Amino acid sequence: MGKKSSFFLIGLALLAIFPLIRPPAYFLSFLFKMFLFIILAESWTLIGGFAGYLSFGHVAFFGIGAYTSSVLFQHFSLSPFIGALPAGGVAALVALIIGYPCLRLKGPYFAVITLCFAFVVDLIVKNWAFLGGSEGIHLKLVQMDIQSSRSIFYEIFLGLVAVTLLYVRRVQHSKFGMGLASIREDEEVAQTLTINTAAVKIKAFIMSAFFPGVAGGIYAYYISYIHPDIVFDINISILIVLMAVFGGGKSWAGPLLGAALLTVVNELLSLFVRPEIARVIYGAMFMGVIIFMPDGMVAFFSRRRRA
Amino acid sequence: MFNTAVVIQSIVSGLLMGGIFALFGVGFSLTWGVMKVINIAHAAFGILAAYIAYWGLVLYGVDPILSLIVSLPVLFFAGLLIHRFLIQPITRSKDIVVASMILTFGLAIILENLMLVAWTSDERLITTSYSSKAIFIGEIIIRVSSLLAFCVSILGIAAIYLFLHKTRTGKAVRATWQDPEGAALQGIKLTRVSMIAFGLALASAGAGGVAMAYMYSFNPPAHNLWLIYLFLVVIVGGVGSIIGSALAGLIIGLITGLSGAFFPQQWINVLLFGLLIVILLIKPEGLFKS
16 A cells, blocks of 8 residues: 555544544534535546546536435435435436537537536526426425534545545546546547547546536535525536646546635635635636646646656 | 517517627637637626726716727727736647636636626616617617617627728738738737737627627626627637628527517527537537538
């Protein structure tokens, strides 16, 4: 076992026992939010970072997951902790259906079509009475004191973070990951190397939708009230891209770093300035990253170290 | 329910609206085509110009059309600066299209939130002394303000067309677009030409934004929806094509107008997004390019 893996396991173990010291619920909520964005940014990077297909509509999969588990809970009394799996499944299925035609489009066209896809899903849900329309869905609260329920959600998301990270890291070093990287560098060359680019891309897209779907399914139960404006908020899509690009989308470590760092920055900003100003700073960071470190922080600093 | 007058009315209003979409989208198409920059902030700059027009009217009683004398040069110079300090640093990146999207996404977020701080998210509507006036042709009603906005759009598109085809700088822009290396060999300074094209595009966004504000109420976040209209215009018309943008604008206006007569309002946007997705899938290079 390498040094990196032991760091990973120790960090994970420390985070796992953190709720046992009964910290204020605020810290659990904050880390929960961080875990959520790590899951989203890591899964985004499968298609956006590894393959270079920038999806600007990833929030749709998160929202689809949230709605799936909510509907299963409301109409079939299925606990969202179990319902999160079919939620991920539905998100993956939608990814298969839309990915098949959309992944033929390259560069900006793919970005635009995924953005539109997210808008369409949002508008459809808003106008669909069965899904609560623009009223949203209220879920029954977890029957537990806030400390225990926060701890449970925290542990579940921590587990999901670990699974997502391990999966993305394994993909990066696998033949599948090499295939994605070759698509990013030059798709035509990849094809001549007999890589089945269509199959590789769709597999990455499906997996990158599955984890956000699961996370959305659990998140719905966590906030106990879902509304299209919350779970299909286009700003989440943008934030996911920003986090992954900020850390560097070409390796599994980038989105982890980007998501963790930006959640902290976001939290600090929300303490000191009003949300609009916070978003102005966010926008400036977007621009700064793309101008000064287009390959992300991880690549920027590892290049510095070598030079 | 199938009333001829209603249909003709929708066609007329749709075409008027379409002319405005066309002006709004033409500069977006230009930057995308010439310098491979997708300016996500294009619609946000349109909103900015709409606010300048709105406050000029509310505070000083200046007609929105006259406000363009101020906002167009301001946006033109803003465009030069943005190109110099933000776009030029990323022109060497491997994938400039995607890099420019992320960069201008940031710009749009900044602009939207600064406008929110300055002017809140209250919806504004430009109401002039002639807003309630209309021309009647038989049963057809044409609002004076729509007609005026339409005329501004036609003039704007004609001006851009003439600039690109009749002036030396404009011809240099087109040459750069068709063959950057060949143009450079002819002594055309690529960065200078791109800067001017970018400034021009932002100015056209301003004119388009003011024209849009005659038809729709707006607030800072509205640029997200307006952006979709821009993508529609460019993707239906084909990237970089002025005439294509003009025709695309009219078609989209027509569809919006006609569907408004038959569908509830909230489904029109679903229809438009759906249309965009279908066109992207079957003919991403645009309907008017062979």
